[in-house]
Amino acid sequence: MPENNNRINNLLEQYINKSISEADFIELFDYIKKDENKQVFDDFMKKADKIGLPDADVHHVDWEHMYSNIVSDNKKKSKSGLIISFAKKLTIAASLILVSYLGFKVFNKPAEEHSVEKITKRDLLPGSDKAILKLADGSEIVLNDAHNGVLTKQGQSNINKNDEGFIEYNEINTNGEKTVYVNTLSTPRGGQYRLMLPDKSLVWLNAESSITFPSAFVGNQRKVTVTGEAYFEVAKDKTKPFIVQSGGASVEVLGTHFNVNVYPNEENAAVTLLEGSIKLSNHNTSKILVPGQQALFNSESNNITLNNVDIDNVVDWKNGLFIFEDASVTEVMRQIERWYNVDVKYTGNIPKIKFNGVVSRNNNVSKLLKLLQAAGNIEFDIKNKTIEVKQINK
Incomplete structure (x- = not known):
């Protein structure tokens, strides 16, 4: 009906402009989830932007999934544990819809046809979950080929590949003196992987990255070494600071969420704090970061530059x-x-x-x-x- 069409168009206008209320957003999805209203949406998107590709198809949008992710709570935790506001989820979802329908949203250039x-x-093909676990004796386990369950043992820890497909270090004997083995988890180009460390801290490795860590954390600190890019959700332990080392730089935390990007071919290394507090040291300089800040630095100087950033853009890869x-x-x-x-x-x-x-x-x-x-x-x-x-x- 025309009145419904006008209402849908009005709601879509608010949605694309990211000014829609949560109540109106729910009403909009009630409309566009119905097949009979798809043409209204299609017509609106054609008018909304001139950038398009022949194979773009709005019907590839998973409406139910997007709807449930956005409206389930006004503020909802993502899988990473981060709080994502309704407004932020709306921004990402609106961008995804534009991308699904129009191809790629480019704001500063008109589109032209080119041979594809x-x-x-x-x-x-895109990358996938794949990595190699190198044990203390030099032997390696190719994790993308490994079965679920217990893979091997290192000291007092069993190494499991769980049902979600990532690696867990589970201590099986906490009594007596611990034998510590140093292991390295590395991803190739086109790979990513997740890891639960012996202290229950979670680590996401991006492509072409590695983390070296002990099979058990002993002494007065928890120390790991990273190359490439990794996202951390560190288990809280006030008695044992968690330290991430990379070259001459180190990040010290007690329990927090942060991202480390130390690829050698990037102009600067970057540490971004999402939650909690961290201390970054680069040679003889140190800075305390607060949530939403990113520290830029390089191995050739002691300088550390702090900037406020959009944290969702930083950890997009793990999502x-x-x-x-x-x-x-x-x-x-x-x-x-x-x-x-x-x-x-x-x-x-x-x-x-x-x-x-x-x-x-x-x-x-x-x-x-x-x-x-x-x-x-x-x-x-x-x-x-x-x-x-x-x-x-x-």
Whole structure:
């Protein structure tokens, strides 16, 4: 009915502008979950933005899942334990809908048609849960091939692969002197993995990363070493500070949530605090971070720069998303290199484009590249395991 159509359009306008109330949001989803109203939504989205791709399809949006995630509580804990407000979830969901329908949301460039044949014929799959656990004796367990259950034993801890597919260190004997074994969990390019340490702290490893840790934490501290990128939810223990070491830098906490990005090919290393408090030391300089702050530093100087950041953008990777906010071509392609296990080659000048949008990390690389190509003066070609990036001169 036309009156319903007007109401849906009004609600959609508020939704895309992220000004909709929770009550109106529930009403909107009651409309758009019905097949007879899909055409109204389709017509609205065509008017809402001119950027589009031939294969974009709004019906790929999982309405029920999105609805339940957003309206179940005004403030709800995510799987990571973080509190996500209704407004923030609405922002992400609105971006996901735009991406699902329109392709990639680029705010600063008009879209142009380019050939996609070069990237669809040689498609690459996204990364997945895979890692190698190196034990103290040098032996290795390929975890993506391992069965669920007890894999082996290190000192007083059983190493289990649980039903959720991640590794747990469970102490089986807490009496007497503990024998400590040093283990390393590492992910390749195109891999990610989760780990529960002996103290019940949780760690998410991004692609091409590693964490070295003991089979039991003894003494007056809990110390691990990290390369690449890792997200931590540290179990509270006031008697034993938790220390993350990387090169000449260290992060000290008692119990908190934070992200460490120390990839060697990034311009700066970064530590971002989501909850609690941490002390970052870089050579002879130290800073205390509060939630929402990110510390930038590098191995060549003692400087530490503190900035306020959008923490959701920092930990997007562990939630299965690429979230780009004014991201340069090189920043985007470094993430693609690690997640899709490819090399990147630039032909000619690097396009000066800034990308904004939310895209699932579960897409094949061709879909992501087509979405990026909507910026208008960039083109990609996949040759074996190399993606060539070329600026299109107008």
